Amino acid sequence: MTExxxxxxxxxxxxxxxDRGAKVVARAxxxxxxxxxxxxxxxxxxxxxxxxxxxxxxxxxxxxxxxxHMALAPRILELLKANGQENVKVFIGGIIPDDDMxxxxxxxxxxxxxxxxxxxxIIRDIREAVTS
Amino acid sequence: xxxxxxxxxxxxxxxxxxxSRLLTQVENDTAExxxxxxxxxxxxxRAHLIxxxxxxxxxxxxxxxQLTLHYRKEQKSKVAIIAVDPSSPFTGGAVLGDRVRMRDxxxxxxxxxxxxxSRGSVGGLAQKTAAFVQVFDAxxxxxxxxxxxxxxxxxxxxxxxxxxTLVVEAPGxxxxxxxxxxxxxxxxxxxVINKADRPGVENTERALRSTLELAHxxxxxxxxHGRMMTLEPPPAETALWIPPILKTIATERTGxxxxxxxxxxxxxxxxxxxxWSARDRxxxxxxxxxxxxxxxxxxxxxxxxxxxxxxxxxKVIRREWSPYEAVRGLLNGG
Numbered sequence: 001m002t003e004x005x006x007x008x009x010x011x012x013x014x015x016x017x018x019d020r021g022a023k024v025v026a027r028a029x030x031x032x033x034x035x036x037x038x039x040x041x042x043x044x045x046x047x048x049x050x051x052x053x054x055x056x057x058x059x060x061x062x063x064x065x066x067x068x069h070m071a072l073a074p075r076i077l078e079l080l081k082a083n084g085q086e087n088v089k090v091f092i093g094g095i096i097p098d099d100d101m102x103x104x105x106x107x108x109x110x111x112x113x114x115x116x117x118x119x120x121x122i123i124r125d126i127r128e129a130v131t132s
Numbered sequence: 133x134x135x136x137x138x139x140x141x142x143x144x145x146x147x148x149x150x151x152s153r154l155l156t157q158v159e160n161d162t163a164e165x166x167x168x169x170x171x172x173x174x175x176x177x178r179a180h181l182i183x184x185x186x187x188x189x190x191x192x193x194x195x196x197x198q199l200t201l202h203y204r205k206e207q208k209s210k211v212a213i214i215a216v217d218p219s220s221p222f223t224g225g226a227v228l229g230d231r232v233r234m235r236d237x238x239x240x241x242x243x244x245x246x247x248x249x250s251r252g253s254v255g256g257l258a259q260k261t262a263a264f265v266q267v268f269d270a271x272x273x274x275x276x277x278x279x280x281x282x283x284x285x286x287x288x289x290x291x292x293x294x295x296x297t298l299v300v301e302a303p304g305x306x307x308x309x310x311x312x313x314x315x316x317x318x319x320x321x322x323x324v325i326n327k328a329d330r331p332g333v334e335n336t337e338r339a340l341r342s343t344l345e346l347a348h349x350x351x352x353x354x355x356x357h358g359r360m361m362t363l364e365p366p367p368a369e370t371a372l373w374i375p376p377i378l379k380t381i382a383t384e385r386t387g388x389x390x391x392x393x394x395x396x397x398x399x400x401x402x403x404x405x406x407x408w409s410a411r412d413r414x415x416x417x418x419x420x421x422x423x424x425x426x427x428x429x430x431x432x433x434x435x436x437x438x439x440x441x442x443x444x445x446x447k448v449i450r451r452e453w454s455p456y457e458a459v460r461g462l463l464n465g466g
Binding site for chain 2: 004005007026027029030031032033034035036037038039040043046047050051053054055056083084085
């Protein structure tokens with residue numbers, strides 16, 4: 001009954017206004033028994049890091065379709081670290097070119113998911129990352 | 133003590149990460165969380181607790197957003213917001229979306245927003261909401277706003293927790309009969325009609341006003357069987373608080389200073405009438421009761437008296453004992 005709940009912040013940084021993917025993932029994580037804090041559109045990296053701090057989340061899920069991932073992701077990781085939350089696992093969903101994936105993994109992004117990714121895979125990877 | 137004991141000093145000094153982590157420990161009811169709560173408890177009792185409740189879609193989160201902006205700008209008060217949303221009864225998961233309406237508050241170190249899933253509690257709050265309030269109170273937040281899950285008619289726990297309870301309505305949500313029903317309207321210290329630019333606002337206001345008049349006697353003249361009659365209220369021993377009705381449009385910031393003023397009036401009324409300490413007493417009593425109840429249940433369900441409980445249950449199932457006899461047996465013999 002008091003098993004620890006996985007808390008996930010689902011955030012949409014950047015300026016594109018397409019949040020369908022983020023909402024689908026939020027719902028799938030809820031159905032997997034997680035507590036999802038949904039922040040809505042057009043969040044700055046600072047807003048995301050602040051919300052992650054206040055909500056004490058285990059995971060931050062970023063939805064990025066704008067192509068700005070190479071600017072946004074490092075900045076968010078940096079802010080999480082500055083707040084003492086380097087243990088928070090960061091996942092990205094959206095349109096990420098193949099060439100950028102290794103670079104993002106290298107700076108510390110835990111998982112990257114493109115169009116057509118299965119929510120079951122995302123759920124499994126989150127559980128694995130949080131319990132490891 | 134073990135090294136797992138949480139340090140409460142950083143929390144008293146305003147460390148936000150330590151505060152946030154303690155909230156998680158408290159929510160998961162860990163031993164560390166409990167001992168930290170015990171250490172922090174002497175530092176509580178200063179904050180003004182404001183409850184915000186009402187049906188889903190009345191604009192509670194937007195109102196909390198604007199009210200907090202007002203407090204930050206006009207009074208420089210530190211504000212904590214506890215936003216409760218329901219957990220799924222089937223999966224235990226939750227989508228907590230109140231922050232979407234509170235984005236204006238980000239980047240301000242004087243504001244701390246924490247979303248909370250109800251985790252199976254009914255009544256509009258989570259089981260640990262009162263404990264969250266204690267943590268924020270000890271951490272020096274002057275105002276703690278508790279937003280309940282979208283509440284209907286019976287989610288009235290907030291009235292026991294908060295000093296000042298706002299019930300938020302919006303035009304077009306229900307007919308006059310809804311307003312007469314007991315429950316949520318009776319707990320209002322301040323009634324807010326949000327979205328007051330919507331059609332039907334006069335009807336909503338009239339329905340709320342007549343409900344209030346039934347509940348709170350005031351002097352008024354009525355027309356009855358062709359005769360004018362004056363009704364006098366019964367002599368009051370202390371000044372009665374009549375819940376004011378305020379109209380707001382949260383998305384346009386209309387009516388917010390007036391709402392803040394009504395809340396401040398209620399606070400000074402509580403002080404002057406002695407209700408502040410009466411409410412404090414009632415709140416702490418219900419917290420003590422809840423903790424005692426949980427501990428007693430745990431003693432029989434998980435603890436030393438488990439076996440006696442199972443035996444008593446078997447006797448009840450065989451119809452040898454009624455549930456009353458079983459409880460008497462457990463409490464006396466167990």
